[in-house]
Amino acid sequence: MKASEEDNIIGKSQQVKEPVNSSDSQTDDLLQKVSAEMLAKQIDSVTLYFDDSDFIYFKRFNDKVKQVHGGNEEYNHLQRLLTAKEKEVESRAEDQNGLESLTTGELVEEGLTMDATLIHQSMFTPVSTLEEFFTQANIHFEPFEAPGGDFYWFKNYPHKTLIIVGDCTGHGMQGTMITMSILTLLKQHFRLLPDLLSKEISDLYTEIYNLREGSNNDLLDCELGLIIIDRRTLVAEYIGSGVNMVLRQGGKAEAFTSRKAKLLNGKQDVRNFQLTRGDEIYMFSDGIMDQFNDENTRKLGSKGMVELVNELPMKPKLEDFEKEFAAFRGHTPSLDDQTLLMLTI
Amino acid sequence: MFKKFAGVIGDVRAQYLPDGSVELLTLDQVSKEDFGSLFDLASRVTRIVFERPSERLVISMLTTEMYLKVTAPSSSYNIGILSNITSRILDKLRMEIKAQ
Structure with a gap:
């Protein structure tokens, strides 16, 4: 990379970093998930729009991803949904482990109950x-x-x-x-x-x-x-x-x-x-x-x-x-x- | 499912994005795209825009079952113009759906 290009990139990162960046550390689930995907797939920036009114903007600076805009209600909400989703996946895995210890008769009965519940819940x-x-x-x-x-x-x-x-x-x-x-x-x-x-x-x-x-x-x-x-x-x-x-x-x-x-x-x-x-x-x-x-x-x-x-x-x-x-x-x-x-x- | 929109898609691509691509995706298909699962997770997410070194990409919700994916080379379009083009294509498709 030429020196002038490098200066340009550093200059860009300084422009956005100081006034608006609200989170430098990859601490919450949302930022961690986005960071991992952006780094793995070499994506430079991601913007999520909510009803085309509010938005969250993530940008990659070399090996670090930062949330440049998004310290808003939508960010917190998305964060909560993501955490709830992960808990649901964990809970399903636990249920599956529980079923493995049942006898055949118990499994049939459990299956019928689950079918009825699933139809109802669907x-x-x-x-x-x-x-x-x-x-x-x-x-x-x-x-x-x-x-x-x-x-x-x-x-x-x-x-x-x-x-x-x-x-x-x-x-x-x-x-x-x-x-x-x-x-x-x-x-x-x-x-x-x-x-x-x-x-x-x-x-x-x-x-x-x-x-x-x-x-x-x-x-x-x-x-x-x-x-x-x-x-x-x-x-x-x-x-x-x-x-x-x-x-x-x-x-x-x-x-x-x-x-x-x-x-x-x-x-x-x-x-x-x-x-x-x-x-x-x-x-x-x-x-x-x-x-x-x-x-x-x-x-x-x-x-x-x-x-x-x-x-x-x-x-x-x-x-x-x-x-x-x-x-x-x-x-x-x-x-x-x-x-x-x-x-x- | 999307065959009926092939004409509109072909026209708008030729008009606005001669070196890009325009696709319609189902929810299942969009979930397999990078960050596409966020549409399913949070229905208030209506558009995802991302940039790679070589291309820029916009995925936008047309209906909850139908998504528009617009891709263009980074060298030809900035992200604002691409988003604007995506909005125009969405408007045309919505008019098409309403007319049916």
Whole structure:
């Protein structure tokens, strides 16, 4: 290498090193992983863009990789995801080691249990994935009869996130089978960012009802609640067909209700609202609202749900909701699948 | 799966990147690319740009199932221009998808 070229490179590294470089030592998992790959493959620089707004920039200086830009929320978040992923891989390896010590009979039984669990779990996106955007994301799922007919699903588009909570006809295995059909249609229908939410959901119902051919033709049905959030501006839209939501902003809860009949008649409006950091969203199936109290005299209802959410502490955890809900329910058994998706922006 | 976009890809490559390459990848394929597994790990990662001594490369999310990979020789393009070209190609492909 010529002296002038070498000076140039040293000059570049000095330009970026002093004012912005926040980490010189390869200490965290993300930097170590990136460093190893960049050094092994002789890559000079890597930039990761998040929704084309924020970014992380790594640059190699001879045998050292430095994070030149990235001391931001996205960096910490990516770091947490990477650590969680590594733990998951370790946990799977441990599970596999545990299976090796079982007898043939135990293995068959274990296999059947695992199959049932896998089918059940395959319907849900892991809650940890939702935490990529939300400060907190939790799911309360209590089927009336396992595996159940409630579901939630979400999809990230560039800049926007769509979240859906659904309640399909029936419980147990029947509910699950209908859920699988509905989810297949949903995933196909929402593969691209929806333009007009009210039209998209009406079109979806048309597709669902077009599938009905048998005599029990009202079985293939569901109630839905949809929110779409612009991750840059935090502007959100809600529409539903029976799956309602409660929004708590500044400590005050408000119910957003919907009905399928109104939606199918074109009378269900989209609700637009502005979110801010710390806001809480609760989307829930009707099994929650239809829960009777301990005396078996009164349903929770949407007003009761608003009151319950108002009772929760600030920055609530799922356990706080479950404690309040259990106190309302007392000893009265549930009559339906109960699903509540709890999100903190 | 990507055959229907072959015409658009061929046109934009000829227009913007005569000495580069433009490819569409599935999530499985992109996971095998350098740093491609980050798309699967964190869906908010929408674009990865990296530079090697001989080439510059941009991988960008078109949909969660479809990714655009644009490669060009370092001598012909700086990274800003390549990113800009990638955005133009993405816009054209999105229009194509919407029209279908």
